[in-house]
Amino acid sequence: MADRDHLADHRLELIMSELSARGECRTRQLAQQFQLSEMTVRRDLAELETRGLLRRVHGGAVILNRDVEYARRLELASAQKQQVGRAATRLLKSGQTVYLDAGTTACEMARAIGQGLPQVTHLNIVTHGISIATELAGRTPYHLQLIGGEVYQNALSTVGPVALAQIADLKIDLFFMGAGGVDATQGWSNSNHVEAVIKRAVIARSKSVCAICDSAKWGQQSFAPILPLAGLRRWIVDRGLAREGVEAARVAAITLTYAEDL
Template sequence: MSNTELLGLERQERIAQILEQRGTLTVAEISESFDVSEATARRDLAALASRNLIRRVHGGAMRAHTVATSEAPILNRQEQNAEIKKRIGQTAARRIQNNETVLLMGGSTGLAVARELGEHTNLTIVTDSLFVANELMRQGNHKVIMLGGMIDPAEFAVRGTLLRLILSELQVDKVVLGTKAISAQRGLSAESAEEAEIARAFIHVGHHVIVVADSSKFQQTALVRVVPIESIDTLITDAGIPPSALESFRERGITVEIV
């Protein structure tokens, strides 16, 4: 990829972020703010719309979605269902074997998994989370690869185009990730198109996909579909999972572990 192409991707990422904050942007505003021609601004919007990150309107664009529900920042979520998350983390850790390569997505449950890897040896762990990386570095017995990109201050995690470009080049033994919402019918869901795209990129690089989610995730809804439920291999959750959901997951060939 040339420097010009990378600059274009960075500009598009910034446009998407501004739209998330403001709701709308015109072609003229983009042209003036980024010192590019209106033709270039239109091409940027077309590229973003093709990835479902924005919605084109006459003369400009608007954000692609309205968030149905919003999670608290990770600092506030760490203590929610802490004991359940600890048990989920312990069970997920048992699924990971020494010498494996693991892609561990951030979030409060992902951090709970990281905390249970202290007895493992010679893991190579790739993560988007500053908290997860810090915990693994504290343990001192793994190779830790921190993904690059723009840092989301609410999640202490990396986001953006550069992150997705790096992920597209990876392949790992196991992917471990959380989710905003999950159901057998709708699969995994996320709050925004960007979050969905990142989660999808994580899932596509793993030979075995493990979703870690406490049972509250079965009672939530989120706007953007990530993947159908058949895209995952193992679900680790707690005893609060509705019996009908448990049956539906197992009918679809998914291994469900209850902690």
């Protein structure tokens, strides 16, 4: 039964990854691409529809929670994201190798780094976020490495086999990780499979992981799981975090660091 469930989950991930890239797909095309029966694809699409991730249409499906374009998400960046991003820079120390995720909160962190960090004389910064690298290039004295690979345009990030191979060679002191959602049941999750794979690869090469997610992410479940709630030990968040989130973090032994206090 466990193997069957694992295979079903894998099929759902494949279908959602394709939908995230295309926005819509035909049942016949999915069946041919993944070597499945059309009946199996229809059943999987029905399951994904019950989860609120897509809407079935005649002959296929359209995605409902497709990533907002990166530039638009930056426009929508809240004051809380800015607070969290700036606060995260207070954890930086000279000599570290740090990895910045590709999300909008990490972009706020990059902007803060670009404004100068008097307490940090030398730093190695790695990222697969193209906008993160753009924010930092030419604005800091620190060593900057942009991971190569295929460009995932919805997030302006690099993904795929080349990116994963480069990440596998890294030794990271601290990973500043973003997420599309976090709750006590699913843990940390992301809205697309390709980014979740990158995050898990970075986690595997990191001594420590710090979540940088504003309070609005609490109680949200995105499609692709990253790691369980207790899979990291520190979360920088604003004081708008709901009481349930505070309690869940306590149970999971996560240290909450409030952005307003840094």
